[in-house]
Amino acid sequence: MVKQERAARTRQALIRAGAEVFAKEGFAPASLSSISRRAGVSNGALHFHFESKKALAFAVEAEALEAVRQVVRDAQGGDDGPLQALVAATYGLMGRIADDIVVRAGFALCGVPGQGKPPSLRREWQCWVEETLRRAEADGWLAAGISPGDAASAVVAVVVGFEVLGSEDRSWLSEQKVTGFWDLLLPRLTERARPAVGGGSAEQVRGETA
Template sequence: MAKQDRAIRTRQTILSAAAKVFEQRGYQAATISEILSEAGVTKGALYFHFESKDDLAQGVLAEQDQRLVVPRRPCRTQELVDVVMLHAHRLQTDPMVRAGVRLSLDQQAHELDRSGPFLRWVQVVDQLLHDAQQQGELLPHVLPAETAEVLVGSFAGVQAMSQAVSDYQDLPDRVCALLRHVLPTVVLSSVLASIDLSRTRGAAVLASLDAASAQQPPVPEQPPSSEPLERQPVG
């Protein structure tokens, strides 16, 4: 168990270091040597967990995806808003999410498959809209799949503009404005009247997630049982 715990910690240390380097340098300019230096681990430890720089980048993107989870709400439209506002808040506070977004929008990373985060986020939004439709929260003309594409694409543009203009400092305000423009064309006015669209909603959702996590024992991952002292890179 001690070896497994150490392996989990080492993997997370490497991912956190990779996120920092990718956010600062971008995918093309980032090097394994920089990530090793930032992580303070051996080359063998890194290659035990990740086969290549591409594998590291995909690990960062996967971590970003896991941070889209919010508490389930009776009103699915509120849950959708919570997902969007939480993501906006994490872009201000979470280096892993910032790195994931930097990677997913990095047009110079030609060899990196950047489609995953967009496709998975569209899937999450589509499902929430479908559930909201089943509960009678949406206007009759709404097509969940189409609306999901529009919302995710719009968020990508808004967050890119916020990053360029204010380094994400004004992102909650911009996202609130986006939702105030989009949701009235999608959601019944009677439902929309009860939705919390405040700029601090993302921070409140994260606080509730942290409180719930603190009350539960951690669920261990199942990594390989040990780490070699050294291993040659693949490829």
């Protein structure tokens, strides 16, 4: 049991070290020796857990993907409707990208040539946004003339844009940026009581239904 716990800690340290190096240097320039040094383990220990740099990158993306799925689960935990869940999830996702190096590196690794087909965080996010907006339309939340597909394209493009820009300027990942986006988009999306913005609050700002 002690040996298993030590192995699990080593593996986690390598994933975090890999995330830090991948986020800073990129996938191609990153070396396994620099990752093992950062993790405080030998090259042999690294190869015991991961047969290649690609395998380590896959593990980083897989852990980041689970974190994104947890953000979505948390956002769906209330009873305030699909649009509120969508708003809350964008705040949660930006917060995780800003604060969690593994999530940040997982997004940075998306689409890196030569990696095969690792889990795609951006694709996962896109599918969930599309599904949530289709549900919003079915539940009568979207304003007349609003296409869930077009709305999803806007949300996905802006959130991925924040993520990419945030790799160089962390202010793009701030709550203020997310609030500004939703203050602009929500009045166009819905004519019903609009979900509250600001930290992904589950409270709703009541208004007159058209």
